[in-house]
Amino acid sequence: MKLAAYRSDGRKQLGVVVGDGSELVPLAAAWKGEGAAPTDLTDLIERGRDAVRSIATEGARRLRVADVTLTAPIPRPRRNVFCIGRNYAEHAAEFAKSGYDATGGASAHPDAAVFFTKPPSTVIGHGELIEPHLKVTSELDYEAELGVIIGRGGRGITRGEALSHVWGYTIINDVTARDLQKRHKQWFLGKGLDTFCPMGPWAVTADEIGDAPLDLRCTVNGEERQSASTSDLIFDIPAIIETLSAGITLEPGDVIATGTPKGVGIGFEPPKFLRPGDVVEITINKIGVLRNQVGAGK
Numbered sequence: 485m486k487l488a489a490y491r492s493d494g495r496k497q498l499g500v501v502v503g504d505g506s507e508l509v510p511l512a513a514a515w516k517g518e519g520a521a522p523t524d525l526t527d528l529i530e531r532g533r534d535a536v537r538s539i540a541t542e543g544a545r546r547l548r549v550a551d552v553t554l555t556a557p558i559p560r561p562r563r564n565v566f567c568i569g570r571n572y573a574e575h576a577a578e579f580a581k582s583g584y585d586a587t588g589g590a591s592a593h594p595d596a597a598v599f600f601t602k603p604p605s606t607v608i609g610h611g612e613l614i615e616p617h618l619k620v621t622s623e624l625d626y627e628a629e630l631g632v633i634i635g636r637g638g639r640g641i642t643r644g645e646a647l648s649h650v651w652g653y654t655i656i657n658d659v660t661a662r663d664l665q666k667r668h669k670q671w672f673l674g675k676g677l678d679t680f681c682p683m684g685p686w687a688v689t690a691d692e693i694g695d696a697p698l699d700l701r702c703t704v705n706g707e708e709r710q711s712a713s714t715s716d717l718i719f720d721i722p723a724i725i726e727t728l729s730a731g732i733t734l735e736p737g738d739v740i741a742t743g744t745p746k747g748v749g750i751g752f753e754p755p756k757f758l759r760p761g762d763v764v765e766i767t768i769n770k771i772g773v774l775r776n777q778v779g780a781g782k
């Protein structure tokens with residue numbers, strides 16, 4: 485099932501995306517569960533995986549997705565978005581070669597997963613503008629990533645149990661100011677600026693995604709930049725959850741960005757940084773397309 489968060493008549497709502505993705509059923513019209521329908525995805529997630537069984541879209545009124553304003557599926561996560569760096573071998577190699585990795589990434593293949601986070605204020609939805617922050621950075625870059633949404637929380641989650649803690653998936657653009665990432669020798673600042681975490685266009689439940697690897701594709705103004713399979717992840721989703729949860733209790737609604745494949749802007753010579761007006765489109769099969777334009781800036 486695909487769950488979208490949107491605004492309609494100024495109110496926050498959830499909807500079930502149906503058909504080819506061009507229509508949605510307001511959750512309020514499809515909710516057969518107890519009490520009022522949740523209007524926040526984290527609330528729905530906290531009710532457990534079975535809560536989606538209380539949703540029946542048949543015969544319910546539909547809206548055109550184009551007629552509502554989508555927000556990120558979790559527009560303001562309760563805490564930072566967890567992220568993994570250098571998690572595809574070919575990207576780790578291009579990053580090491582680019583000279584932008586100030587964290588000692590001479591080795592293309594990390595021995596242990598590299599973690600950082602993005603604050604909740606980075607999150608924007610499909611169609612919202614990425615701020616270019618022209619006074620702060622002149623090296624704006626994109627990173628197409630699969631986002632994992634945690635369902636059941638826990639600490640000390642083993643590899644074997646990990647996928648049972650996944651509620652679903654979404655698409656994330658780990659927007660990065662490369663000059664800040666390099667200058668400050670730590671990734672939080674360069675990846676933590678407002679609007680630097682486009683997320684969406686919606687969330688898809690784990691059962692609808694299944695176990696097969698997913699294909700990621702990223703274009704900028706229609707030009708293909710990234711194309712890869714999640715089967716190429718160095719640290720796969722169970723490994724990420726096992727490592728992260730070893731000492732940090734994961735909570736329902738936590739979001740994990742799993743890393744980006746090769747083809748980011750600094751992978752090219754000369755680098756291809758984003759400019760105001762550029763359109764970044766990330767497609768992951770079984771999920772959809774996350775599209776964001778870079779704003780004009782102030």
Ligand code: MG
Nearest residue numbers: 627658743744
């Ligand atoms: Mg990234």
